[in-house]
Amino acid sequence: MTDHKGILIFGETLNDTLSGTAKEILGCGRKLSDILAEEVTIILFGKDLNKAAQEAIAYGADTVYKANVSRLDEIGSDFYIPDIEKIAKQVQPRIFLMSQTATGSNIAPRLAYRLNTAVTTDCIELGFDKDSGLLQQTRPVYGGNALAIFTSELHPQMSVLRPKVFSPIQPDSSRQGNIIEIESITSEIKDKPKILKRVIQKSDGFRLEDAPVIVTGGRGIGSIEGFKQLEELATILKGAVGASRPPCDNGWVPNSVQIGLTGKIVAPALYFAVALSGSSQHVSGCSGSKNIIAVNKDPEANIFNVARFGIVGDWKKIIPALTDEIKKRLAE
Amino acid sequence: MKVVVCIKQVMDPEAPPSSFKIDSGGSSVVLPASISPVLDLYSEYALEAALKIKDASNAQVIAVSLGVNLQRDVIKKPLSMGADDLILLEDEAFADSDSWTTAYALAMAIKKINDYGLILCGRQSADWGNGQVGLIIAEILGLPVVTMVRKIDVSDKKTIIERTFEDGYEVVEVPLPCVLIVSNEIGEPRYPNIRGIMAAKKKEVIAWKPSDIKLEASQIGFSGRRNNLSRLFQPVRNSKCELITGDTPEETALNLATKLRENKLL
Ligand SMILES: Cc1cc2nc3c(=O)[nH]c(=O)nc-3n(C[C@@H](O)[C@H](O)[C@H](O)COP(=O)(O)OP(=O)(O)OC[C@H]3O[C@@H](n4cnc5c(N)ncnc54)[C@H](O)[C@@H]3O)c2cc1C
Ligand SMILES: Cc1cc2nc3c(=O)[nH]c(=O)nc-3n(C[C@H](O)[C@H](O)[C@H](O)COP(=O)(O)OP(=O)(O)OC[C@H]3O[C@@H](n4cnc5c(N)ncnc54)[C@H](O)[C@@H]3O)c2cc1C
Numbered sequence: 001m002t003d004h005k006g007i008l009i010f011g012e013t014l015n016d017t018l019s020g021t022a023k024e025i026l027g028c029g030r031k032l033s034d035i036l037a038e039e040v041t042i043i044l045f046g047k048d049l050n051k052a053a054q055e056a057i058a059y060g061a062d063t064v065y066k067a068n069v070s071r072l073d074e075i076g077s078d079f080y081i082p083d084i085e086k087i088a089k090q091v092q093p094r095i096f097l098m099s100q101t102a103t104g105s106n107i108a109p110r111l112a113y114r115l116n117t118a119v120t121t122d123c124i125e126l127g128f129d130k131d132s133g134l135l136q137q138t139r140p141v142y143g144g145n146a147l148a149i150f151t152s153e154l155h156p157q158m159s160v161l162r163p164k165v166f167s168p169i170q171p172d173s174s175r176q177g178n179i180i181e182i183e184s185i186t187s188e189i190k191d192k193p194k195i196l197k198r199v200i201q202k203s204d205g206f207r208l209e210d211a212p213v214i215v216t217g218g219r220g221i222g223s224i225e226g227f228k229q230l231e232e233l234a235t236i237l238k239g240a241v242g243a244s245r246p247p248c249d250n251g252w253v254p255n256s257v258q259i260g261l262t263g264k265i266v267a268p269a270l271y272f273a274v275a276l277s278g279s280s281q282h283v284s285g286c287s288g289s290k291n292i293i294a295v296n297k298d299p300e301a302n303i304f305n306v307a308r309f310g311i312v313g314d315w316k317k318i319i320p321a322l323t324d325e326i327k328k329r330l331a332e
Numbered sequence: 333m334k335v336v337v338c339i340k341q342v343m344d345p346e347a348p349p350s351s352f353k354i355d356s357g358g359s360s361v362v363l364p365a366s367i368s369p370v371l372d373l374y375s376e377y378a379l380e381a382a383l384k385i386k387d388a389s390n391a392q393v394i395a396v397s398l399g400v401n402l403q404r405d406v407i408k409k410p411l412s413m414g415a416d417d418l419i420l421l422e423d424e425a426f427a428d429s430d431s432w433t434t435a436y437a438l439a440m441a442i443k444k445i446n447d448y449g450l451i452l453c454g455r456q457s458a459d460w461g462n463g464q465v466g467l468i469i470a471e472i473l474g475l476p477v478v479t480m481v482r483k484i485d486v487s488d489k490k491t492i493i494e495r496t497f498e499d500g501y502e503v504v505e506v507p508l509p510c511v512l513i514v515s516n517e518i519g520e521p522r523y524p525n526i527r528g529i530m531a532a533k534k535k536e537v538i539a540w541k542p543s544d545i546k547l548e549a550s551q552i553g554f555s556g557r558r559n560n561l562s563r564l565f566q567p568v569r570n571s572k573c574e575l576i577t578g579d580t581p582e583e584t585a586l587n588l589a590t591k592l593r594e595n596k597l598l
Contacts, residue, residue: 078476102497106479109431109464113471118432118558121462129562136562141460142361143345145352148460149563193478193510196492197503255496255517262456262516270597280349291597293588294573302349305571309591311584312575321585329589329598 004155007033008093009042010084011056012103016046018055020209021099023168025161028126029097030060030169035128038094043087045069045080045184057177060169064177067184078192081107082185085114088156095135096156099163100265108160119158120150124165135159143261144280163209164267164288201256208257213239214268216259216286218276219246220297220315227252230274233323236330242266242286244276260285275315278303295319333389333449333486333508335382336442337415338465339397340372341407345458358563361459369406374454376521378514382452383414383522385486391449392416396441398434400427404537411532412524419445419538425549426542430557435468437552440545442473450491451511455480470511478504482517 007029011022022042029040039062044052049066056064067083080103088096088111096115098104100122112119124147125138135157141148208214215234217227227241234241241257248258259266261281267288274295276282283306286292294307295315304310311318344367353362363369382393395410398421411418421437429437442451451473453466470477482501483494486508493504496517506512524532542552550556576591578584592598 102480105463106467109462109467110471110477113432113468118430119464120559121464140567141564142343142352143458143461145349146354146361146564146566148561150559151562152559154558193476193493193504193506195502195504199500199502201500249516249520256499261461270592279346281345291595304573304575305569307573309588310573310575311577311588313581313584317581318584321581322588325582325585325589326598329593 002094002155004092004094006038006091006093007036007040007095007097008088008091008156009040009061009096010080010098010104010107011042011044012099012101013044013046013049013052016048016052018044018052018059021101021104021161021163022056023059024163024166025097025099026056026060027168028161028166029095032095032126032128036094039063041065041091041093043067043084045083053179054173055171057175057179058171058173060175062177064179065182066179067182069184081110081114083182084111086185087182088115093156096158098160100160101163104160108158112158115156115158117154117156117158118152119160120152121160122162123159124162126159126161140284142280144284163265201254208240208242208259208264209266211240211266212268213237213270213272214242214259214266214286214289215239215272215274216242216244216276217247217253217274218244218282220275221247221252222275224252226316229319229323230272233272233319233326236323236327237270239268239270244279244282273303273307274319276303277301278306333391334445334447335385335391335393335450335452336445336448337375337379337382337393337395337410337452338438338454338469339375339379339395339407339410340454340457340459341369341397341399341402342372342457342459344368344370345373352566354564354566358565359561360564369403371406371409372454372457372459373521374456374458374514374516376454377516377518378452378454378512379410379413379415380521381481381484381512381514381518382450384518385450385484386414389486391486394419394445396438396445397421398426398429398437398441400424408532408535408537409524411535411537412528413522414524414528417538418535419540421540421542421545423542423552425552428554428557428561429552430559430561431462431464431468432558433551433553433556435465436472436556437542437545437547438465439469439472440547441540442469444540444545449508450484450486451475451509453511453513455513455515466511466513473509473511475509475511476506477511477513478506479513480515481512482515484512484518
């Protein structure tokens with residue numbers, strides 16, 4: 001048995017609003033807490049969090065700790081750790097959740113160390129072991145070829161959740177909760193890495209993660225010019241262009257559009273997978289898509305195993321024809 | 333300056349998915365005899381970062397690897413690429429490690445190396461891919477750590493790092509010693525040249541047993557682990573792909589567009 005109770009969540013904010021991933025973890029946390037009949041607590045950092053705190057309660061939190069910090073955009077992951085560690089030691093949660101973002105994957109193993117526990121990263125499913133009551137954490141391993149279930153006897157039971165896998169609950173603005181303001185102790189850290197410059201490279205149009213349609217090209221596209229053709233199809237569908245890893249490594253597209261295990265995780269309504277083989281590492285990043293449409297000249301390509309619709313053929317012939325056809329239909 | 337790089341041996345991640353099998357007990361991967369292991373790709377990126385530092389200064393690059401059944405022709409690749417020394421922590425007792433016991437043993441080895449300036453790890457190993465080992469080493473040794481590193485500039489006592497994040501990059505200054513977690517943006521790992529391969533053949537590896545790095549049996553592998561693998565299995569995929577055909581590309585495109593319309597996807 002354990003004295004640890006409840007579910008603690010580190011929620012990320014974006015311009016002082018609750019991020020999409022924070023809503024997803026709250027959704028997961030709420031489900032677990034309903035099984036346990038225990039409370040959900042979330043920690044938020046930001047400049048002006050009144051709205052975000054209310055939002056968190058609507059999305060399932062019972063208690064919100066908010067740390068008002070002034071220059072969030074200049075703050076690196078390191079700065080969160082002492083505050084979160086302090087709260088986690090106070091709250092003594094049974095379960096501690098965060099999201100597999102740049103920040104989440106950076107701070108989770110370090111917090112686990114400080115809290116004398118273990119963490120399972122990149123989880124796609126959580127449940128309870130019937131006998132022990134311990135959290136069963138499922139994650140893909142071997143690039144998605146296998147799934148592994150981990151359990152730990154240590155508390156808090158810590159999991160980092162893969163984005164776009166868990167669903168938020170329907171927000172309810174009439175839900176009630178406590179909001180507790182905390183004094184941040186971040187200034188006390190010594191020897192921390194110092195950020196000299198921060199460069200935001202926003203691609204215009206959609207953030208890839210939010211695009212409803214993504215046209216993704218693989219090694220078979222072969223050139224920058226090839227990607228221009230995918231761009232045209234993406235534009236008429238009001239979507240964005242993505243890539244498997246080889247096009248990024250070859251400099252045909254920026255690294256920021258890589259989709260997969262070590263790139264972005266996306267789940268659009270429509271995902272065109274063009275001239276890519278569908279390696280397990282790539283599919284890890286797009287398997288949540290509602291409809292995958294594969295175009296590949298090799299009928300044996302693995303991408304056809306995960307696609308809903310497939311065309312076997314040369315993309316250089318198919319994509320221009322499809323672009324023209326869709327243009328026509330949309331003009332009707 | 334000593335630059336320590338952590339290198340893992342893994343099953344070849346590019347091996348065809350059909351060759352991937354799990355034992356009947358659901359606890360480990362059956363390694364196909366025909367496919368030889370390789371160095372973890374992100375470990376190689378970390379090594380490339382170390383060798384770039386060596387190119388620009390007189391750094392001593394020390395590779396450290398922990399595992400069981402480390403194949404000499406595979407695991408000596410860091411030496412052929414240009415590392416100065418290779419330390420192997422190889423013992424049956426390291427079987428069934430988790431990220432914590434792996435990091436702990438590596439940290440104890442790094443302590444024994446002593447007088448280190450930089451410790452480089454990959455972002456995520458190609459097999460288990462927890463993305464934890466480097467971060468835990470930093471905690472154990474009480475060092476600052478920077479993740480997602482794509483560029484390293486070392487001068488006296490100061491290191492300037494570029495790290496990538498979702499929407500851009502940061503330039504960060506870190507004091508030495510520190511741990512850096514390297515991403516693929518650092519640049520493709522170099523190929524060993526003939527001279528390097530010959531030199532590596534002759535070079536003796538340094539082998540340390542758990543007792544050499546002050547590890548107790550309770551802190552190693554299965555006994556020391558904090559996270560327990562309870563089950564390993566292959567997901568079932570039931571393909572239901574509908575192939576769209578046509579006599580010409582135009583007809584195929586028309587048929588697909590019609591399908592998308594029918595399903596309200598257009
Ligand atoms: C039979 C078997 C049973 C297992 N049982 C468990 C279990 O019960 N619980 C559990 O949590 N895990 C278990 N594992 C997986 C575990 O051994 C991981 O491989 C280990 O935790 C290292 O983590 P990682 O590979 O995810 O490294 P990551 O943290 O993803 O690696 C990042 C970087 O750290 C460095 N690195 C990682 N490992 C090494 C190494 N061995 N030597 C040198 N450098 C390294 C490399 O630079 C690498 O790029 C098992 C594995 C096997 C084969
Ligand atoms: C640890 C690790 C992490 C990784 N992370 C990622 C990741 O995040 N994302 C990722 O994508 N990869 C990742 N990879 C790489 C991955 O293993 C594959 O190597 C990669 O996804 C292959 O990309 P591809 O499908 O574009 O290329 P290939 O596998 O070479 O496939 C090219 C395909 O194009 C088809 N083709 C060629 N010409 C034409 C044509 N004219 N018309 C139609 N079809 C054509 C071919 O039939 C073939 O199927 C990772 C690997 C490792 C080890």
